[in-house]
Amino acid sequence: MNRKKYWYDYLWIVTPIYLGLGFFNILFAWLGMLFFCLPLLIAIFGGSKLYCNRYCDRGQFLGLLGGRLKLSRNRPTPRWMRSKAFRYGFLVFFFVMFFQMLWTTYLVGAGAQSLGQFVKLLWTFRLPWHWAYHGTLFAPWVAQYAFGFYSVMLTSTLIGLIVMVLFKPRSWCVFCPMGTMTQLICRLRAGSPEAAKDCAGCGGCAK
Amino acid sequence: MPSKRFALVDPAYCVACGCCVKVCPLSAIAVWRGVTAQADPSRCVGCGKCVRECPAGTISLTEREGQA
Numbered sequence: 001m002n003r004k005k006y007w008y009d010y011l012w013i014v015t016p017i018y019l020g021l022g023f024f025n026i027l028f029a030w031l032g033m034l035f036f037c038l039p040l041l042i043a044i045f046g047g048s049k050l051y052c053n054r055y056c057d058r059g060q061f062l063g064l065l066g067g068r069l070k071l072s073r074n075r076p077t078p079r080w081m082r083s084k085a086f087r088y089g090f091l092v093f094f095f096v097m098f099f100q101m102l103w104t105t106y107l108v109g110a111g112a113q114s115l116g117q118f119v120k121l122l123w124t125f126r127l128p129w130h131w132a133y134h135g136t137l138f139a140p141w142v143a144q145y146a147f148g149f150y151s152v153m154l155t156s157t158l159i160g161l162i163v164m165v166l167f168k169p170r171s172w173c174v175f176c177p178m179g180t181m182t183q184l185i186c187r188l189r190a191g192s193p194e195a196a197k198d199c200a201g202c203g204g205c206a207k
Numbered sequence: 208m209p210s211k212r213f214a215l216v217d218p219a220y221c222v223a224c225g226c227c228v229k230v231c232p233l234s235a236i237a238v239w240r241g242v243t244a245q246a247d248p249s250r251c252v253g254c255g256k257c258v259r260e261c262p263a264g265t266i267s268l269t270e271r272e273g274q275a
Contacts, residue, residue: 003229048238049224063226076264077262169262174222174224186242187242190241
């Protein structure tokens, strides 16, 4: 049965556009702040994971590649990857690396470190990315943050693609730090999941 | 006549990603307040599409009481 398509069903296109723009001009990486802020705002003020459920471009992109294009082996996500320890552990690790990136940005802003025109893949490998920096009217830390943020986005997309091929199309969603964080916020707002037993599954709360 | 089985979500391990919602042909499953997916047993026909789609492996098909 084919479900009626809405405009938000085509948001998968945002992922290749975002990564493509960052390849030519790193300052476009700042647009990625939307992918960080929107889910949090929806969770905090709306009390839902509507972003994950409906608007997440990466989720749609992985679903398209793994589902429709059949690039996924469609094997069950390993039990350890689905465990709470891994989910929350990855969230903590992600936060630590994110704050390290903010620290580097601060050092560049303070003039203690020069601008690093590279993208750090998997928090380890330095890929030259100097062609994407054409100077800026803003302070150098603005570009440093863009390089750091783009590194985060490229790394998480790469991990998402790897687990998509190896396991289920959207295995990334199981330990996505934004998903884990927004679910924690929603859980705090909604109370115990035991209350869900009274849910009729009408979908009214998701509208 | 209701189906013999229906989808049951384990709320402790559901990541509320909404993958199951998208594939359900009868819209019998919804995400409850961003916490967990919840299937409506009265509408679920136990087709198992959500079970195959769920990346967290938290959905299983359960026999209805009295029909096991």
